[in-house]
Amino acid sequence: MALGLSAxxxxxxxxxxxxxxxxxxxxxxxxxxxxxxxxxYVKANGDTVAGRKIEIITRDTTGPAPExxxxxxxxxxxxxxxxxxxxxxxxxxxxxxxxxxxxxxxPLLVVNASSSNIxxxxxxxxxxxxxxxxxxxxxxxxxxxxxxxxMMTLVADYGPGIDxxxxxxxxxxxxxxxxxxxxRTPLKSPEFGPFIQKVKxxxxxxxxxxxxxxxxxxxxxxxxxxxxxxKAGIKLVILGDDIDEPVFHALGDxxxxxxxxxxxSTAHATAENKKFLKAFGEVxxxxxxxxxxxxxxxxxxxxxxxxxxxQNGDLSxxxxxxxxxxxxxxxxxxxxIVIDPKTRDITQAVYIRRVETHNxxxxxxxxxxxxxxxx
Amino acid sequence: VIGNFLGVxxxxxxxxxxxFLIGIGLSVTMGLMNFVNLAHGAFAAxxxxxxxxxxxxxxxxxxxxxxxxxxxxxxxxxxxxRTLYQRLYKAxxxxxxxxxxxxxxxxxxxxxxxxxxxxxxxxxxxxxSGQVNLLGLDVGVYRxFLIGIxxxxxxxxxxxVDRTRFGAQVxxxxxxxxxxxxxxxxxxxxxxxxxxxxxxxxxxGGGLGIDxxxxxxxFPFKYMVYFLLVVAVGGAGSIKGTLVAALVLGxxxxxxxxxxxxxxxxxxxxxxxxxLVFFPAGLYGKKA
Numbered sequence: 001m002a003l004g005l006s007a008x009x010x011x012x013x014x015x016x017x018x019x020x021x022x023x024x025x026x027x028x029x030x031x032x033x034x035x036x037x038x039x040x041y042v043k044a045n046g047d048t049v050a051g052r053k054i055e056i057i058t059r060d061t062t063g064p065a066p067e068x069x070x071x072x073x074x075x076x077x078x079x080x081x082x083x084x085x086x087x088x089x090x091x092x093x094x095x096x097x098x099x100x101x102x103x104x105x106x107p108l109l110v111v112n113a114s115s116s117n118i119x120x121x122x123x124x125x126x127x128x129x130x131x132x133x134x135x136x137x138x139x140x141x142x143x144x145x146x147x148x149x150x151m152m153t154l155v156a157d158y159g160p161g162i163d164x165x166x167x168x169x170x171x172x173x174x175x176x177x178x179x180x181x182x183x184r185t186p187l188k189s190p191e192f193g194p195f196i197q198k199v200k201x202x203x204x205x206x207x208x209x210x211x212x213x214x215x216x217x218x219x220x221x222x223x224x225x226x227x228x229x230x231k232a233g234i235k236l237v238i239l240g241d242d243i244d245e246p247v248f249h250a251l252g253d254x255x256x257x258x259x260x261x262x263x264x265s266t267a268h269a270t271a272e273n274k275k276f277l278k279a280f281g282e283v284x285x286x287x288x289x290x291x292x293x294x295x296x297x298x299x300x301x302x303x304x305x306x307x308x309x310x311q312n313g314d315l316s317x318x319x320x321x322x323x324x325x326x327x328x329x330x331x332x333x334x335x336x337i338v339i340d341p342k343t344r345d346i347t348q349a350v351y352i353r354r355v356e357t358h359n360x361x362x363x364x365x366x367x368x369x370x371x372x373x374x375x
Numbered sequence: 376v377i378g379n380f381l382g383v384x385x386x387x388x389x390x391x392x393x394x395f396l397i398g399i400g401l402s403v404t405m406g407l408m409n410f411v412n413l414a415h416g417a418f419a420a421x422x423x424x425x426x427x428x429x430x431x432x433x434x435x436x437x438x439x440x441x442x443x444x445x446x447x448x449x450x451x452x453x454x455x456x457r458t459l460y461q462r463l464y465k466a467x468x469x470x471x472x473x474x475x476x477x478x479x480x481x482x483x484x485x486x487x488x489x490x491x492x493x494x495x496x497x498x499x500x501x502x503x504s505g506q507v508n509l510l511g512l513d514v515g516v517y518r519x520f521l522i523g524i525x526x527x528x529x530x531x532x533x534x535x536v537d538r539t540r541f542g543a544q545v546x547x548x549x550x551x552x553x554x555x556x557x558x559x560x561x562x563x564x565x566x567x568x569x570x571x572x573x574x575x576x577x578x579x580g581g582g583l584g585i586d587x588x589x590x591x592x593x594f595p596f597k598y599m600v601y602f603l604l605v606v607a608v609g610g611a612g613s614i615k616g617t618l619v620a621a622l623v624l625g626x627x628x629x630x631x632x633x634x635x636x637x638x639x640x641x642x643x644x645x646x647x648x649x650x651l652v653f654f655p656a657g658l659y660g661k662k663a
């Protein structure tokens with residue numbers, strides 16, 4: 001499955017990057033977005049760094065599967081002898097791949113897993129993605145400062161959901177708001193009607209929501225409008241990863257004005273983002289829209305290129321490479337990102353966005369920036 | 376408080392209606408034909424995909440896609456029944472389960488290949504979305520519509536099984552295949568048609584359910600437990616039983632989530648245990 005970028009002259013051994021992400025199963029879309037982000041960077045910046053070719057070896061994690069992540073990481077490290085591991089998956093397989101990478105002293109780039117403090121558990125891991133806490137707390141602050149006194153929260157009842165609930169509460173209550181009730185929905189919740197009805201009957205000023213992307217996100221937002229909470233004056237704020245193309249397609253203009261927070265929007269107006277969008281469009285034939293996952297993969301590649309350049313292509317010292325990767329800061333398509341060498345985690349701007357018509361289609365348009373948010 | 380309660384009741388009935396629509400097909404194949412068809416959810420999902428494709432790619436209006444979904448899945452049902460299912464009528468339940476679960480895996484892979492792994496978006500026509508005020512209660516138009524469909528389908532099914540010649544043939548073939556064949560009933564044809572009916576109803580339910588349950592290739596597995604629950608509690612083969620079970624489970628599911636969200640998802644399982652302790656063969660199950 002090696003997507004080898006064919007090497008014509010074998011002057012030096014290629015630099016091998018093992019990419020772990022779900023290419024099949026219910027999360028195959030995520031794999032597609034991350035894979036295209038990696039390819040977009042290679043497309044925009046060439047496939048040779050410091051005289052060495054870049055070779056991406058892709059492996060399919062199939063979803064949140066810790067044992068698969070571990071096995072694939074072992075194969076990549078032992079058999080393929082990769083120089084870097086990049087994991088665009090969930091927390092469980094990122095952690096198991098992290099154990100392998102750290103034992104082998106190979107730097108691992110976390111480009112999707114978003115639990116708090118994940119790099120604590122991976123000595124050779126550096127996070128180029130985000131944490132749920134990072135993007136949720138500012139939304140709580142914003143909600144408190146923009147006319148919401150009493151709010152309710154509704155999150156999926158598992159790790160990330162509870163991270164979000166706490167982070168939102170933290171931001172909201174420390175700025176004078178009160179959370180009247182926190183509803184947690186089962187992870188396998190086919191029907192949000194009763195939960196949303198409960199919120200409607202409690203009549204708070206606003207409602208914060210985070211549930212896993214995909215069918216749940218779509219359903220919860222749909223139910224919010226269907227039950228007329230918008231007309232009842234209950235404002236919805238929601239994490240940005242829940243509101244994207246499928247939601248726009250299914251609900252249309254109804255969702256205009258919806259406020260979300262995230263660290264990336266395709267509407268971000270910078271030269272870096274334009275370059276990224278152009279390259280992404282070229283590698284995918286404009287078949288899919290990039291999202292924050294693609295950007296994290298793109299940035300992970302940028303970091304790898306930089307680490308190779310600074311060592312003139314000599315990657316023999318894994319610890320030194322890790323040191324470079326954890327001291328980087330650069331302009332990403334999402335804005336400026338800084339890696340804190342102590343935590344090897346990412347500090348970045350978080351944007352409060354509103355759904356508006358932009359370039360003739362619905363997009364999340366950033367209207368407020370909270371710079372330098374710690375993970 | 377009364378308003379809340381009535382609202383919960385209404386939502387529960389609507390949700391139960393949907394469970395009934397999809398579950399009734401399973402009840403028919405399991406109860407009338409003694410076939411444990413775990414691939415039932417795959418037929419429902421296929422109905423959903425037919426609706427989505429007709430709507431989004433061919434521009435067919437939503438209501439018109441429903442009969443198309445029914446017919447397409449019924450046809451699929453006949454084809455599979457003639458080529459595969461009928462070979463296993465006399466097999467042990469374990470073989471039937473293994474076969475149909477294998478078929479489900481194939482269906483899931485096939486649907487992923489054709490339609491991709493993501494959620495299928497549908498937009499309902501304006502006249503079916505939003506809420507209306509019914510006797511002082513805000514109710515969802517689409518849910519009202521679901522309940523209406525179930526009333527019609529139930530009436531039609533009861534009439535079909537209890538009052539028509541075809542219904543009598545089905546009941547006779549189930550009770551004693553040899554005697555029925557001896558009396559000139561074409562048992563194979565009766566079974567094929569019954570299977571088609573069950574599949575078609577699943578397809579219809581799948582199409583109607585997209586807006587409430589969502590639709591992606593994992594649908595058959597995600598909802599399998601719900602359908603099996605409805606049939607087990609209602610008693611396989613009983614239309615009335617399936618209806619009552621679906622409504623009871625729907626109402627308790629919604630009420631549990633509304634009044635006790637922490638344990639809400641567990642309420643229907645507890646209810647199932649209690650009901651099965653008192654009615655081991657289901658609410659309206661055959662005593663035999």
